[in-house]
Amino acid sequence: xxxxxxxxxxxxxxxxxxxxxxxxxxxxxxxxxxxxxxxxxxxxxxxxxxxxxxxxxxxxxxxxxxxxxxxxxxxxxxxxxxxxxxxxxxxxxxxxxxxxxxxxxxxxxxxxxxxxxxxxxxxxxxxxxxxxxxxxxxxxxxxxxxxxxxxxxxxxxxxxxxxxxxxxxxxxxxxxxxxxxxxxxxxxxxxxxxxxxxxxxxxxxxxxxxxxxxxxxxxxxxxxxxxxxxxxxxxxxxxxxxxxxxxxxxxxxxxxxxxxxxxxxxxxxxxxxxxxxxxxxxxxxxxxxxxxxxxxxxxxxxxxxxxxxxxxxxxxxxxxxxxxxxxxxxxxxxxxxxxxxxxxxxxxxxxxxxxxxxxxxxxxxxxxxxxxxxxxxxxxxxxxxxxxxxxxxxxxxxxxxxxxxxxxxxxxxxxxxxxxxxxxxxxxxxxxxxxxx
Amino acid sequence: xxxxxxxxxxxxxxxxxxxxxxxxxxxxxxxxxxxxxxxxxxxxxxxxxxxxxxxxxxxxxxxxxxxxxxxxxxxxxxxxxxxxxxxxxxxxxxxxxxxxxxxxxxxxxxxxxxxxxxxxxxxxxxxxxxxxxxxxxxxxxxxxxxxxxxxxxxxxxxxxxxxxxxxxxxxxxxxxxxxxxxxxxxxxxxxxxxxxxxxxxxxxxxxxxxxxxxxxxxxxxxxxxxxxxxxxxxxxxxxxxxxxxxxxxxxxxxxxxxxxxxxxxxxxxxxxxxxxxxxxxxxxxxxxxxxxxxxxxxxxxxxxxxxxxxxxxxxxxxxxxxxxxxxxxxxxxxxxxxxxxxxxxxxxxxxxxxxxxxxxxxxxxxxxxxxxxxxxxxxxxxxxxxxxxxxxxxxxxxxxxxxxxxxxxxxxxxxxxxxxxxxxxxxxxxxxxxxxx
Numbered sequence: 001x002x003x004x005x006x007x008x009x010x011x012x013x014x015x016x017x018x019x020x021x022x023x024x025x026x027x028x029x030x031x032x033x034x035x036x037x038x039x040x041x042x043x044x045x046x047x048x049x050x051x052x053x054x055x056x057x058x059x060x061x062x063x064x065x066x067x068x069x070x071x072x073x074x075x076x077x078x079x080x081x082x083x084x085x086x087x088x089x090x091x092x093x094x095x096x097x098x099x100x101x102x103x104x105x106x107x108x109x110x111x112x113x114x115x116x117x118x119x120x121x122x123x124x125x126x127x128x129x130x131x132x133x134x135x136x137x138x139x140x141x142x143x144x145x146x147x148x149x150x151x152x153x154x155x156x157x158x159x160x161x162x163x164x165x166x167x168x169x170x171x172x173x174x175x176x177x178x179x180x181x182x183x184x185x186x187x188x189x190x191x192x193x194x195x196x197x198x199x200x201x202x203x204x205x206x207x208x209x210x211x212x213x214x215x216x217x218x219x220x221x222x223x224x225x226x227x228x229x230x231x232x233x234x235x236x237x238x239x240x241x242x243x244x245x246x247x248x249x250x251x252x253x254x255x256x257x258x259x260x261x262x263x264x265x266x267x268x269x270x271x272x273x274x275x276x277x278x279x280x281x282x283x284x285x286x287x288x289x290x291x292x293x294x295x296x297x298x299x300x301x302x303x304x305x306x307x308x309x310x311x312x313x314x315x316x317x318x319x320x321x322x323x324x325x326x327x328x329x330x331x332x333x334x335x336x337x338x339x340x341x342x343x344x345x346x347x348x349x350x351x352x353x354x355x356x357x358x359x360x361x362x363x364x365x366x367x368x369x370x371x372x373x374x375x376x377x378x379x380x381x382x383x384x385x386x387x388x389x390x391x392x393x394x395x396x397x398x399x400x401x402x403x404x405x406x407x408x409x410x411x412x413x414x415x416x417x418x419x420x421x422x423x424x425x426x427x428x429x430x431x432x433x434x435x436x437x
Numbered sequence: 438x439x440x441x442x443x444x445x446x447x448x449x450x451x452x453x454x455x456x457x458x459x460x461x462x463x464x465x466x467x468x469x470x471x472x473x474x475x476x477x478x479x480x481x482x483x484x485x486x487x488x489x490x491x492x493x494x495x496x497x498x499x500x501x502x503x504x505x506x507x508x509x510x511x512x513x514x515x516x517x518x519x520x521x522x523x524x525x526x527x528x529x530x531x532x533x534x535x536x537x538x539x540x541x542x543x544x545x546x547x548x549x550x551x552x553x554x555x556x557x558x559x560x561x562x563x564x565x566x567x568x569x570x571x572x573x574x575x576x577x578x579x580x581x582x583x584x585x586x587x588x589x590x591x592x593x594x595x596x597x598x599x600x601x602x603x604x605x606x607x608x609x610x611x612x613x614x615x616x617x618x619x620x621x622x623x624x625x626x627x628x629x630x631x632x633x634x635x636x637x638x639x640x641x642x643x644x645x646x647x648x649x650x651x652x653x654x655x656x657x658x659x660x661x662x663x664x665x666x667x668x669x670x671x672x673x674x675x676x677x678x679x680x681x682x683x684x685x686x687x688x689x690x691x692x693x694x695x696x697x698x699x700x701x702x703x704x705x706x707x708x709x710x711x712x713x714x715x716x717x718x719x720x721x722x723x724x725x726x727x728x729x730x731x732x733x734x735x736x737x738x739x740x741x742x743x744x745x746x747x748x749x750x751x752x753x754x755x756x757x758x759x760x761x762x763x764x765x766x767x768x769x770x771x772x773x774x775x776x777x778x779x780x781x782x783x784x785x786x787x788x789x790x791x792x793x794x795x796x797x798x799x800x801x802x803x804x805x806x807x808x809x810x811x812x813x814x815x816x817x818x819x820x821x822x823x824x825x826x827x828x829x830x831x832x833x834x835x836x837x838x839x840x841x842x843x844x845x846x847x848x849x850x851x852x853x854x855x856x857x858x859x860x861x862x863x864x865x866x867x868x869x870x871x872x873x874x
Contacts, residue, residue, distance in 0.1 A: 003667060005586065005635070020667040022632070022835045040635025040666065041586065069835040097806075097836040119629035119827045120834060128633070135589045142579065149442065149478065152572045156865040157594075157642050158657055160872050172609050172619070174656075175648065180872055182609070192556035192874070193864055195459075196565070198442070198477025204642060205594050211612065219611075220595055229477060230440060230457040369534075390556045390874035397557060398459045398506040399534040427630055428593040435597050435617055437629070437827035 006042035155186030190227035227404030364405020443479035566695035592623030627664035664841030801842020
């Protein structure tokens with residue numbers, strides 16, 4: 001029995017084919033059984049008629065339960081009233097394994113219950129749609145960089161020191177009482193590989209030991225980080241808008257069905273094309289002060305700080321595209337940021353805020369290329385210079401202006417899918433109190 | 438000054454262009470300076486003539502040192518005697534930053550020194566070639582699965598329990614005194630996602646806390662693992678031979694220059710096409726015994742054990758393609774292996790041994806689909822059943838035959854590049870005594 005996948009069904013109309021899958025749902029009239037079958041590539045309704053199938057097959061149709069594994073043979077045809085929808089006239093059914101009391105029933109379940117049963121919850125239509133979009137986004141991310149002359153340079157997970165502070169690091173017992181820390185960003189390493197390959201990216205899991213329990217936090221998440229030698233802040237802003245537009249375009253092109261299942265308003269995604277608005281931090285602050293004066297924002301934003309969630313939401317709601325907020329005060333940004341020659345109190349950095357209140361999806365900017373500035377900054381941030389000896393080498397041997405950014409995949413998937421919580425955008429989410437399954 | 442990349446040089450012959458890069462090497466006659474310039478995409482020789490350039494440019498040509506960052510303007514032309522090779526007639530040179538005493542000189546350095554300076558060593562021609570081949574292999578891996586209906590389902594790095602034993606696990610302090618372990622394989626999770634999506638793969642870093650200091654061990658390495666619902670051992674052997682052949686084909690197609698730099702005998706790679714020889718473990722043992730009898734192998738192989746390095750080398754040297762050794766004794770294999778219905782003492786598993794003595798690059802097989810068998814095995818291996826509750830669910834709710842494999846990327850890159858040691862196949866290797874840079 002050659003297996004035919006449901007996604008290929010249209011090529012086999014009128015032929016006898018065999019589907020190997022699971023029972024998604026069932027109803028029966030006593031004479032006709034309607035079996036909704038899934039095989040991972042799609043869903044199809046099988047129709048078995050008591051008078052046309054063997055006694056054994058009919059018995060199996062009656063007894064088969066939700067999520068039992070089944071092998072169904074039959075002939076596919078187009079639905080009489082719904083063009084593009086197919087049904088299978090079942091000729092025989094084999095139950096591979098009968099499932100008893102599948103825990104996830106069509107009734108509503110609480111989120112904790114579903115997360116405890118994540119290994120099964122993944123089988124549902126909505127989770128399928130989200131994870132297919134995730135797959136497409138990841139593929140688009142890689143294609144974008146691969147097609148634009150970037151070299152993939154994987155950066156290490158085990159690092160000897162912290163990239164941005166030490167309080168949110170996961171510590172690992174390495175060998176002989178040595179400690180390693182799980183990476184929070186591949187950026188410092190990217191700077192080394194960019195000096196070797198010109199244009200590079202890394203793309204892997206990153207870790208933050210934050211005791212935050214919000215809808216935007218995972219302890220383990222995937223991040224893509226491009227870095228470009230001889231690039232300036234403006235170059236990476238252009239790169240970021242082209243990059244995001246490309247990804248959104250690919251999802252719109254190939255995942256229409258999934259977006260429909262998620263009831264995503266695709267018109268909101270269709271407007272994501274370059275250029276994106278560029279807003280200097282100072283102007284963003286004016287915008288927030290104005291909103292406060294008009295009573296739209298409760299608290300008056302304090303100049304000099306990082307943007308909070310309500311601030312980001314307000315700013316992004318002013319645009320139908322992602323907005324690129326640049327040149328934050330250097331004091332609130334990481335030690336490695338290049339400063340603005342026009343005003344050394346400002347960092348040449350950019351945060352990209354997704355529309356519809358989804359907040360920051362990209363952070364990046366230009367890196368300090370002067371050895372002296374960097375040494376000064378390491379000291380000012382109370383970081384141990386000896387941990388950065390190799391990083392400082394990059395400023396001794398052929399230092400160049402360079403810039404890059406990082407995008408968290410799960411936040412991007414959350415926004416593009418238009419869903420509430422990052423926990424559904426990765427097969428097995430890891431959070432403050434969630435390490436299983 | 439628009440930047441032109443060296444890889445695009447052939448499109449700009451006769452035009453005045455600007456290259457932004459680094460000085461790779463230099464020689465000078467007093468009247469002519471020959472500057473070998475790299476920009477991450479390639480190398481080009483720039484020729485500056487004292488009489489044709491400004492005094493400042495000539496001075497810079499004289500003082501510029503290895504790995505100084507430079508911006509070179511000039512006109513590219515084809516080399517008079519070497520078709521396909523280009524040179525740049527330099528019109529001006531700007532030194533961005535002058536490097537003093539670059540540590541890696543053309544003389545020979547020891548490996549430890551080079552690994553200590555990995556952030557700079559990456560700039561050398563040979564390391565470039567290896568990491569470009571790595572990039573191509575990773576892209577080919579993903580394209581193969583994406584183009585064959587597989588869904589990428591990333592599996593977690595933080596896991597609550599061990600997949601294969603606990604002695605080689607890295608332990609992490611999670612929150613509130615909880616411990617997490619770094620994944621050794623995504624397989625158990627793949628089995629859950631395969632039941633949801635039919636054909637899946639995961640591809641990410643994996644970790645082994647092995648105190649091994651060999652040329653084949655890293656503590657952190659990347660692994661790709663496909664898993665297919667309703668597949669049997671024969672199906673994954675076919676998948677593996679098509680997969681490996683595809684990857685090798687892509688490297689041959691797109692990385693000829695890099696293979697030449699590595700002095701790889703490409704004829705050895707050109708013979709990697711399906712089908713691959715399939716050798717049952719029992720027959721492999723006969724082959725080893727014969728070799729022992731003939732005095733080729735020193736020690737007589739003991740039936741029942743796993744193959745050692747000299748055994749693998751001997752077996753693989755009998756073939757010019759990877760050889761697939763299947764049906765090892767179940768006793769030496771992991772608890773989740775399906776057993777052979779024809780002989781329950783044998784596991785339905787396969788190891789793929791690369792030619793030329795490179796040893797195992799793939800391990801895989803069919804997974805136990807019976808709940809009872811699995812419970813028995815968990816007990817026999819002294820594993821805590823409660824750690825596997827969700828995994829056992831997969832056998833309660835729609836269990837199906839399923840199979841898959843895992844391939845370590847660094848070992849595959851080592852073999853395809855024809856090099857000695859895995860440490861050069863990843864940008865920043867992590868080993869027993871190597872956590873920096």
